[in-house]
Amino acid sequence: MKNCKVTVVGKNGEQDTIVLGALPTDPESGELQKTLDKCVVKFDTIDDDVVEKSTGMITRIELEGVINDKNRAQVEKLARWAMDMNADTEYRQVNVEMVLEGSNDKHGYEIKKVFVVDYEENHKVDGKDGASKYMVKLTQRAGNMENINIF
Helix, strand or coil, X not given: CCEEEEXXXXXXXXXXXXXXXXXXXXXXXXXXXXXXXXEEEEEEECCCCCCCCCCCEEEXXXXXXXXXXXXXXXXXXXXXXXXXXXXXXXXXXXXEEEXXXXXXXXXXXXXXXXXXXXEEEECCCCXXXXXXXXXXXXXXXXXXXXXXXXX
16 A cells, blocks of 8 residues: 555544545645554454354454654544544544555545544653554444445
C-alpha cells in the first residue's frame, strides 16, 4: 500500500469526525501521510466451527501510527471515542481509503456500525529511541456484514 487514510464519521458532524493518515490527493497531505504506519481490514469468522457464513463473520480493522503535532488532535478524538459508552455515539461509520503501490487508483471500504475494542498509546522516555505511537483495534457490530461498501 502506498498511502492510507481512515475517516471515522462522527455523529455530531466535523467536530467529532476523526481523520488518520492522508492520501497524496489531499490538500496539505505531506506529513500526515507519514502518521499512519499500519492499516489492516480483515473479514474474520467468529470461531473455527462456523456453519453459516452470513452470521458467522465480522469485520476487524487494526490501525497503528505515530503521534505528533500534525495529528495529535485527531488521536485525542480517537482516545475519547475509545472511552465512549453512549449507545448513540459508540457505533460509527469508518471509511478506509488506500492508494495501492504502483497505482494512483483508490481502493477502500465504507464500514458501518464499528466500535473500539482496544486502544493503546506507547510513549518512549526521553533519551530512548522511538516516537510516541498509538494502536487501535476496531470491530464491526455482529450481524452487519451487509453494511459494507467496497470501492
